[in-house]
Amino acid sequence: MATPIGKGHRSLNLTLRKELNLYANVRPCYSLPGYKTRYDDVNLITIRENTEGEYSGLEHQVVKGVVESLKIITRQASLRVAEYAFHYAKTHGRERVSAIHKANIMQKTDGLFLKCCREVAEKYPDIKYEEVVIDNCCMMLVKNPALFDVLVMPNLYGDIISDLCAGLIGGLGLTPSCNIGEGGIALAEAVHGSAPDIAGKNLANPTALLLSAVTMLRHLKLNDKADRIQNAILSTIAEGKYRTADLGGSSLTTDFTKSICDNL
Amino acid sequence: MTSLLLRRILGSRTSQTFSLANPSSNPNALTRDFSSLSNPIRATLFPGDGIGPEIADSVKQVFKEAEVPIEWEEHYVGDQIDPRTQSFLTWESLESIRRNRVGLKGPMATPIGKGHRSLNLTLRKELNLYANVRPCYSLPGYKTRYDDVNLITIRENTEGEYSGLEHQVVKGVVESLKIITRQASLRVAEYAFHYAKTHGRERVSAIHKANIMQKTDGLFLKCCREVAEKYPEIKYEEVVIDNCCMMLVKNPALFDVLVMPNLYGDIISDLCAGLIGGLGLTPSCNIGEGGIALAEAVHGSAPDIAGKNLANPTALILSAVTMLRHLELNDKADRIQNAILNTIAEGKYRTADLGGSSTTSDFTKAICDHL
Numbered sequence: 001m002a003t004p005i006g007k008g009h010r011s012l013n014l015t016l017r018k019e020l021n022l023y024a025n026v027r028p029c030y031s032l033p034g035y036k037t038r039y040d041d042v043n044l045i046t047i048r049e050n051t052e053g054e055y056s057g058l059e060h061q062v063v064k065g066v067v068e069s070l071k072i073i074t075r076q077a078s079l080r081v082a083e084y085a086f087h088y089a090k091t092h093g094r095e096r097v098s099a100i101h102k103a104n105i106m107q108k109t110d111g112l113f114l115k116c117c118r119e120v121a122e123k124y125p126d127i128k129y130e131e132v133v134i135d136n137c138c139m140m141l142v143k144n145p146a147l148f149d150v151l152v153m154p155n156l157y158g159d160i161i162s163d164l165c166a167g168l169i170g171g172l173g174l175t176p177s178c179n180i181g182e183g184g185i186a187l188a189e190a191v192h193g194s195a196p197d198i199a200g201k202n203l204a205n206p207t208a209l210l211l212s213a214v215t216m217l218r219h220l221k222l223n224d225k226a227d228r229i230q231n232a233i234l235s236t237i238a239e240g241k242y243r244t245a246d247l248g249g250s251s252l253t254t255d256f257t258k259s260i261c262d263n264l
Numbered sequence: 265m266t267s268l269l270l271r272r273i274l275g276s277r278t279s280q281t282f283s284l285a286n287p288s289s290n291p292n293a294l295t296r297d298f299s300s301l302s303n304p305i306r307a308t309l310f311p312g313d314g315i316g317p318e319i320a321d322s323v324k325q326v327f328k329e330a331e332v333p334i335e336w337e338e339h340y341v342g343d344q345i346d347p348r349t350q351s352f353l354t355w356e357s358l359e360s361i362r363r364n365r366v367g368l369k370g371p372m373a374t375p376i377g378k379g380h381r382s383l384n385l386t387l388r389k390e391l392n393l394y395a396n397v398r399p400c401y402s403l404p405g406y407k408t409r410y411d412d413v414n415l416i417t418i419r420e421n422t423e424g425e426y427s428g429l430e431h432q433v434v435k436g437v438v439e440s441l442k443i444i445t446r447q448a449s450l451r452v453a454e455y456a457f458h459y460a461k462t463h464g465r466e467r468v469s470a471i472h473k474a475n476i477m478q479k480t481d482g483l484f485l486k487c488c489r490e491v492a493e494k495y496p497e498i499k500y501e502e503v504v505i506d507n508c509c510m511m512l513v514k515n516p517a518l519f520d521v522l523v524m525p526n527l528y529g530d531i532i533s534d535l536c537a538g539l540i541g542g543l544g545l546t547p548s549c550n551i552g553e554g555g556i557a558l559a560e561a562v563h564g565s566a567p568d569i570a571g572k573n574l575a576n577p578t579a580l581i582l583s584a585v586t587m588l589r590h591l592e593l594n595d596k597a598d599r600i601q602n603a604i605l606n607t608i609a610e611g612k613y614r615t616a617d618l619g620g621s622s623t624t625s626d627f628t629k630a631i632c633d634h635l
Contacts, residue, residue, distance in 0.1 A: 037514075038409040038410070038513075039409070054425075054442070054476075054477070055476050055477075057476070059477065059478065059479035059480055060479070061479065064446075065445055065446035065447065065483075066443065066444075066445045066446070067443070067444050067445075067479045067480045067482075067483050068441050068442065068443055068444075068480070069441070069442040069444075069477050069479065069480040070439050070440070070441060070442075071425070071439065071440040071441075071442060072437065072438070072439055073437075073438050073440075074436055074437045074438075075435075075436035075437070076436065102527070102530075105425075105426050105428070106425070106426075106430065106440050107430065108430035108431070108432065108438045108440065109430055109438045109439070109440040111438075112436075112438050134530075134531055135530050135531050135533075135534035135535075136534065138509070138531055138532075138534055138535040138538065139534045139535060139537060139538035139542070139543075140538070141535075141538070142409075142512075142513055142535055142538040142539055143408075143538045143542065156473070156527075159473075159505075159506050160505055160506050160509055160531060161509075162506075163506035163507065163509055163510045164506075164509040164510060164512075164513055164535070166510060167509065167510035167511070167512070167513040167514045168513055171510070171514065172510075
């Protein structure tokens with residue numbers, strides 16, 4: 001959705017987030033076989049706390065030339081996203097959850113986040129839990145992303161890491177995303193832009209939106225259908241015969257889509 | 265031989281002042297005598313802990329072989345807290361850097377315990393080290409997934425998210441303050457553009473999240489724009505941090521000089537170190553008020569291999585090279601840097617962390633031979 005420029009209204013994404021209490025942003029990132037990037041073995045999920053942290057929007061000028069911004073971490077929000085992360089790990093058969101932080105410097109805020117993650121980790125003894133400092137995490141991700149499984153993070157780190165991981169597998173045009181809200185709401189979304197320049201020309205790549213729809217199916221526990229569709233997409237891209245322009249091919253949206261249907 | 269050296273050193277010296285970090289000072293004043301082997305520049309050296317002393321020896325050896333006009337003044341971290349500094353670093357050590365204005369620091373392990381400041385924090389506060397500079401370039405011969413990295417990250421190092429001002433509001437709610445000031449932002453932006461100019465770089469990118477943190481990152485950007493106007497020959501752009509990370513992992517050749525507030529700088533500089541092979545190969549230099557430059561190796565002290573002649577001195581030697589460039593001893597800097605790159609590229613002598621089996625001394629000797 002392109003947010004219209006202007007004042008007096010909230011951005012569309014912000015409205016959805018606040019009204020539906022979308023507290024976790026989930027992005028599964030896995031290397032697409034057949035679409036070669038520098039990384040072949042990416043298979044991780046980033047789970048980002050989406051309501052507080054550095055993005056609370058509470059800034060003020062102290063005196064001229066000095067500005068402050070508040071980062072808020074609450075026990076409630078941290079527990080909530082940690083619970084979701086471990087629950088996700090369990091229901092999707094993942095083995096390890098890594099909490100990303102900078103608690104050595106931000107001892108109270110990130111410290112509270114970690115404390116909540118540890119509490120939840122104790123309830124899931126079959127899932128390994130580790131804590132990784134954000135700068136180490138970035139370095140490890142660019143050197144060896146296979147080290148990671150499920151990552152859970154406060155808002156800012158989540159923003160950075162989830163886009164970093166999207167870059168590892170080929171960009172936002174291929175990355176699915178799902179927002180989880182209170183009461184089990186799931187709003188899957190494509191995180192790329194609206195690309196007005198190619199709108200209506202049958203050139204767009206539907207992969208991100210299709211894969212996001214797949215995450216919605218998994219949330220609904222329609223795993224058979226989800227697997228079928230995901231495999232169809234991966235096979236189509238792997239085959240290489242039908243690829244949209246952004247993947248280096250010349251197929252139309254409709255051809256690409258038909259090819260996925262054929263591969264079902 | 266000596267006269268040839270003198271001529272080369274004189275030739276490389278321009279009428280510009282030595283104080284690269286202080287562009288506001290009179291550009292025609294020569295604030296440092298020209299250096300030669302008979303009139304060396306004094307530099308403070310902290311060998312550090314663990315593998316520190318061995319790799320510091322490598323640096324001394326390479327510098328001696330390259331006839332670099334530096335005289336080292338060695339200082340060690342004490343085992344008692346100095347009440348004047350509230351740290352294990354003595355007042356004499358700090359005075360040494362303040363006097364010499366350049367230094368090289370090996371890895372230091374901060375002792376566990378309370379009642380004293382961490383060593384890095386002491387150095388940063390006492391010497392007012394406001395910018396952390398890390399040149400990141402792909403090392404030919406040491407293959408990573410990226411071949412074309414050639415960028416410098418400049419990180420504001422005194423404020424931002426690392427101000428350490430946190431408090432509990434009520435039980436279960438904690439706040440952390442991120443502070444951005446005009447003074448600190450201007451200072452680091454000035455250094456970034458000055459660095460770009462003196463090192464022949466074309467573009468400076470300011471990394472931010474001002475769409476969300478409008479006032480804080482907004483102020484940082486405002487300061488960068490002000491400084492950019494004074495350097496019309498250098499391109500200036502602004503990149504949002506999440507885009508920046510994505511671009512860095514997809515195509516790092518897009519970037520030249522990056523300037524960032526503290527937290528983003530921490531993340532991005534380590535990300536870039538990962539692109540070229542890790543902290544064991546990454547040089548780093550801290551710039552302080554008054555033109556102080558403290559180069560340092562950012563890797564750990566590796567106590568498990570200390571004293572075994574296995575450590576890789578590359579990071580420390582390359583950091584020493586950044587120190588030489590700060591002193592405008594560019595000939596020597598180039599010679600040593602090329603010697604290191606050739607040694608690694610050749611592949612015959614490589615330490616264990618680079619996939620080889622050479623000892624520190626063999627690797628160092630190979631660098632000396634390549635000079």
